[in-house]
Amino acid sequence: MSLIVQKFGGTSVANTERIFNVADIVTNTYKKGNDVVVVVSAQGDTTDDFIEKAQAINPNASKREMDMLLSAGEQISASLLAMAIEKLGYPVVSLLGWQAGFSTSSTYGSARIKRVNPDRIQKELDKKNIVIVTGFQGVNRYDDMTTLGRGGSDTSAVAIASVMHADLCQIYTDVEGVFTADPRKVPNAKKLNVISYDEMLELATLGAQVLNNRSVEMAKKYNVELEVLSSLTQVPGTIVKEETKMEKMLISGIAKDNDVARISIIGVPDKPGLAFKIFSKLAAKKVNVDVILQSVGRDNTKDISFTIPQCMMQDAIEVSNQFVDVVGASSVVYDENVSKVSIVGAGMETHPGVAAAMFESLFEANINIQMISTSEIKISVLIAREDADKAVTTIHNKFFGEE
Amino acid sequence: MSLIVQKFGGTSVANTERIFNVADIVTNTYKKGNDVVVVVSAQGDTTDDFIEKAQAINPNASKREMDMLLSAGEQISASLLAMAIEKLGYPVVSLLGWQAGFSTSSTYGSARIKRVNPDRIQKELDKKNIVIVTGFQGVNRYDDMTTLGRGGSDTSAVAIASVMHADLCQIYTDVEGVFTADPRKVPNAKKLNVISYDEMLELATLGAQVLNNRSVEMAKKYNVELEVLSSLTQVPGTIVKEETKMEKMLISGIAKDNDVARISIIGVPDKPGLAFKIFSKLAAKKVNVDVILQSVGRDNTKDISFTIPQCMMQDAIEVSNQFVDVVGASSVVYDENVSKVSIVGAGMETHPGVAAAMFESLFEANINIQMISTSEIKISVLIAREDADKAVTTIHNKFFGEE
Numbered sequence: 117m118s119l120i121v122q123k124f125g126g127t128s129v130a131n132t133e134r135i136f137n138v139a140d141i142v143t144n145t146y147k148k149g150n151d152v153v154v155v156v157s158a159q160g161d162t163t164d165d166f167i168e169k170a171q172a173i174n175p176n177a178s179k180r181e182m183d184m185l186l187s188a189g190e191q192i193s194a195s196l197l198a199m200a201i202e203k204l205g206y207p208v209v210s211l212l213g214w215q216a217g218f219s220t221s222s223t224y225g226s227a228r229i230k231r232v233n234p235d236r237i238q239k240e241l242d243k244k245n246i247v248i249v250t251g252f253q254g255v256n257r258y259d260d261m262t263t264l265g266r267g268g269s270d271t272s273a274v275a276i277a278s279v280m281h282a283d284l285c286q287i288y289t290d291v292e293g294v295f296t297a298d299p300r301k302v303p304n305a306k307k308l309n310v311i312s313y314d315e316m317l318e319l320a321t322l323g324a325q326v327l328n329n330r331s332v333e334m335a336k337k338y339n340v341e342l343e344v345l346s347s348l349t350q351v352p353g354t355i356v357k358e359e360t361k362m363e364k365m366l367i368s369g370i371a372k373d374n375d376v377a378r379i380s381i382i383g384v385p386d387k388p389g390l391a392f393k394i395f396s397k398l399a400a401k402k403v404n405v406d407v408i409l410q411s412v413g414r415d416n417t418k419d420i421s422f423t424i425p426q427c428m429m430q431d432a433i434e435v436s437n438q439f440v441d442v443v444g445a446s447s448v449v450y451d452e453n454v455s456k457v458s459i460v461g462a463g464m465e466t467h468p469g470v471a472a473a474m475f476e477s478l479f480e481a482n483i484n485i486q487m488i489s490t491s492e493i494k495i496s497v498l499i500a501r502e503d504a505d506k507a508v509t510t511i512h513n514k515f516f517g518e519e
Numbered sequence: 520m521s522l523i524v525q526k527f528g529g530t531s532v533a534n535t536e537r538i539f540n541v542a543d544i545v546t547n548t549y550k551k552g553n554d555v556v557v558v559v560s561a562q563g564d565t566t567d568d569f570i571e572k573a574q575a576i577n578p579n580a581s582k583r584e585m586d587m588l589l590s591a592g593e594q595i596s597a598s599l600l601a602m603a604i605e606k607l608g609y610p611v612v613s614l615l616g617w618q619a620g621f622s623t624s625s626t627y628g629s630a631r632i633k634r635v636n637p638d639r640i641q642k643e644l645d646k647k648n649i650v651i652v653t654g655f656q657g658v659n660r661y662d663d664m665t666t667l668g669r670g671g672s673d674t675s676a677v678a679i680a681s682v683m684h685a686d687l688c689q690i691y692t693d694v695e696g697v698f699t700a701d702p703r704k705v706p707n708a709k710k711l712n713v714i715s716y717d718e719m720l721e722l723a724t725l726g727a728q729v730l731n732n733r734s735v736e737m738a739k740k741y742n743v744e745l746e747v748l749s750s751l752t753q754v755p756g757t758i759v760k761e762e763t764k765m766e767k768m769l770i771s772g773i774a775k776d777n778d779v780a781r782i783s784i785i786g787v788p789d790k791p792g793l794a795f796k797i798f799s800k801l802a803a804k805k806v807n808v809d810v811i812l813q814s815v816g817r818d819n820t821k822d823i824s825f826t827i828p829q830c831m832m833q834d835a836i837e838v839s840n841q842f843v844d845v846v847g848a849s850s851v852v853y854d855e856n857v858s859k860v861s862i863v864g865a866g867m868e869t870h871p872g873v874a875a876a877m878f879e880s881l882f883e884a885n886i887n888i889q890m891i892s893t894s895e896i897k898i899s900v901l902i903a904r905e906d907a908d909k910a911v912t913t914i915h916n917k918f919f920g921e922e
Contacts, residue, residue: 169595170598173599174605178605184594185598188594191591192569192572192591194587195587195591198584199573199580199585210587259639260618
């Protein structure tokens with residue numbers, strides 16, 4: 117007998133039919149003799165509907181009251197799912213975040229889980245109940261309702277799995293798992309059977325959003341085995357676990373990120389400490405800098421380029437222009453029509469030819485590389501946005517073969 | 520400075536406009552220097568929508584999960600009202616039943632309030648917050664969500680008022696107060712300025728449903744002064760308080776109840792103990808018997824008539840037929856087309872002419888009285904349903920004068 121935590125997102129419980137589909141998955145797992153804890157998000161558009169209602173009343177409503185409102189969403193989906201499971205004839209109980217022992221920080225709207233006291237969940241499991249827990253929510257030290265922010269239900273599920281030492285934490289979504297590239301763009305993208313936490317984190321950060329990052333970090337920290345799978349098909353998904361336990365794949369996935377812009381400061385005097393200055397000023401403005409490139413000096417000046425999320429363009433240009441005036445650089449140029457394409461793979465640490473193969477494939481496709489950034493298990497290139505989809509396909513063919 | 524509890528029903532918070540209307544009432548009370556605790560029901564049709572959703576999934580859903588679902592309704596209305604009050608610029612906090620200290624019995628769907636711990640509410644009042652509390656709900660000793668059953672929000676409000684020794688508990692509805700008769704039927708019905716708890720209880724029981732009975736009982740027990748008033752007009756309503764403090768009115772109201780049926784068992788042998796037998800059998804079937812009439816014996820037999828709610832007709836006829844067989848009575852006859860018309864007034868205890876005046880007015884209108892029942896402050900007659908509206912008008916004119 118195993119303890120299995122299953123998490124279902126909003127689309128998985130969007131209507132009566134979908135709810136019964138989830139009830140089938142849950143009761144099939146229970147029938148096999150497993151203890152089952154289910155974590156649910158709010159139904160389909162409930163959260164958006166609530167936000168709309170709130171906006172009509174007060175666009176500046178306090179986050180405390182927003183959390184009070186939003187947390188009703190999971191309460192509705194959890195109780196409806198419980199009713200469906202009752203209908204199928206199985207013992208079940210639904211629990212709200214506070215009933216399930218979720219203590220969070222006080223930051224309304226984006227609270228962090230501080231502690232999960234599993235006593236109540238355990239008591240219900242001991243009674244042979246299927247336990248449904250509202251995801252995305254908890255209570256803070258004032259006993260006020262809090263929500264965990266976007267993707268918070270994944271984190272709720274992993275938190276329960278970690279504190280209760282679950283054998284598996286299944287994250288049900290509308291995709292069948294983690295793919296080597298976006299399957300909507302790359303027809304021969306392959307589903308991975310297994311991927312490491314670190315690779316999953318790199319992929320999530322890079323725009324292949326399947327799992328919430330915080331949930332993967334937590335799973336890694338507490339060594340919770342995850343499975344990403346579809347609630348609509350009955351096929352195994354992708355297992356996310358510690359890489360030491362498996363054969364390292366050369367590369368596990370390719371991701372594209374369009375939410376990126378490039379800024380270059382031209383003709384910066386080549387004196388020590390100046391580079392630090394611009395990045396500390398950007399940090400003070402809360403601009404997240406991603407890739408940084410500094411050209412080799414020429415005529416005692418150098419060029420500094422960096423990438424940022426699109427929404428921070430204005431702030432970054434402003435800071436850069438001030439910097440140009442202060443240090444006597446020549447100009448600021450920027451480009452919004454860029455994409456970052458990355459390959460991720462734990463295997464590349466020990467295979468030095470990976471970067472070369474990636475660059476070669478881009479060269480063969482006549483795609484110009486503007487910037488390069490590498491980490492131990494990731495290589496990212498900045499290219500023109502118009503080339504991005506072609507780049508993903510080209511690189512995918514290089515590593516995974518043509519269809 | 521006073522402590523005022525204000526309760527608003529579902530229609531009072533049905534949409535954004537209505538919510539702001541309530542926010543105005545609340546903040547106007549607060550502006551005058553009062554501490555204000557607000558109790559809200561779920562918005563308009565929310566509860567019915569939830570029930571419909573649940574029915575589609577499982578018509579036999581457990582009451583526990585129904586309560587989990589339904590209690591989300593007040594959570595939504597409470598947080599939205601809080602946002603509206605924030606918009607008007609006043610400090611406010613919304614609290615769920617469990618946060619507001621509501622402990623109830625374990626009977627899901629119709630739990631009774633066992634205790635209200637007002638610590639959190641008081642703490643928020645001390646911080647000068649307007650406090651909004653979700654009506655109709657609490658938690659039982661398992662820390663599970665419970666609802667109080669129909670009209671439960673009135674009871675929630677009175678419970679807070681009693682435990683916090685509020686100076687006034689205002690029940691806002693869509694009528695301006697308690698009237699001497701149904702104002703939609705009797706155009707010259709008068710709004711009462713004041714009525715006693717006992718009179719209010721008799722009127723509520725008799726079908727003039729303005730206040731939930733349990734809330735009036737609780738208000739009487741803890742001597743909470745109630746005011747029934749409209750959330751849509753700015754006029755004083757009806758005060759409900761202990762009768763000793765006021766001049767006794769001869770009669771305070773006339774009520775009609777259509778949810779009644781009459782059953783007569785004809786030709787019951789005139790032996791001791793037989794009457795007891797039929798009523799204990801009815802009680803065993805959980806049939807609520809209201810008025811009982813036993814004819815004077817003739818030929819060593821008598822007729823026993825009684826009234827019951829319409830929904831219990833089938834059970835009552837079945838029990839009566841068995842009774843006829845067992846004791847050797849002649850037959851069972853029944854009539855669903857009857858109404859009970861009652862007058863209520865604390866003053867009638869000391870004015871013996873009231874009953875006579877009521878019967879006289881019915882005689883003048885040529886209305887036949889089928890059964891009569893009296894208590895210290897109430898006189899009820901059973902008449903044909905087709906005569907009921909005319910009876911109310913006739914009696915009203917007799918006691919309150921024509922328009």
